[in-house]
Amino acid sequence: MSKIKVAELFYSLQGEGAYLGTPSVFLRTFGCNFQCAGFGMKRGEHSKERENVDPNNYERYDDLPLVHTGCDSYASWDARFKHLSPMMSIESIVDKMQALLPGGKFGPDKHLILTGGEPLLGWQRAYIDLFEEIGKRDMNLTHITFETNGTQPLHEDLKSWFVDNEHFPWINITFSVSSKLPSSGEAWEDAIKPEIIQEYYEYSSLLYFKWVVSDEDDYVDILKAVDIYGKVCDIESIPIYLMPAGGTSKVYDSNEGWVAELAMNNGWRYTPRLQVQLWKNAWGT
């Protein structure tokens, strides 16, 4: 049976997007193909906050400091912190899910979220074992969401499982795609992959885009990305969510109003970030 390197496994509320407020088990896998050191920085500058955290001082995610620039889930991909993320067997992951879930089961209002890092990077075949184990234990799983940066192709085996599996004939597969804009510090050609989006669109019950907006330049880049994605899928049928930038309440609060208006003016959706509002963006939320 396969194993997954697990950064975090916790029960919380979905804080963003289409299933906002839905109680969910979050499986945060280890590894990412990006670093997103540009978040919260002037264009062209990279955050050093992560590099200043000494991994030797920490033995659990909950004790790690929060960063306010760069990637806020840095320890889920930075190899210096890999000792915090154990390789877990599928059985032990599902045991923990059962312990976390009220009543030990999922259901229409308790979802499974695979997040990262980038969850579609290395564990796609292991997910099949994971879903099968959940199915064997009759845990009534109805909704799986992949929170992805939209750059990784789907493995043929996972695609086959989506369309033809024994346990979940009516499973809802959602791709919550947060494509990285140049303000993240990642290059456009690495981050905007229309052929990948087309594949997710084809194999999902729901695909939506979710963009963090910090300034007018982000808006211009979003328009450009929407135009490119519109060439490979029916963009009118895909919800677009804007959410205010800000890992701290102060920055977040200052962005809320104008980002909400920007969403309205474009006929797009606005999503708050509950994990910032309720729990100050702490690890495990």
Ligand code: SF4
């Ligand atoms: S893609 Fe997501 S997890 Fe990866 S570095 Fe960027 S913000 Fe962090």
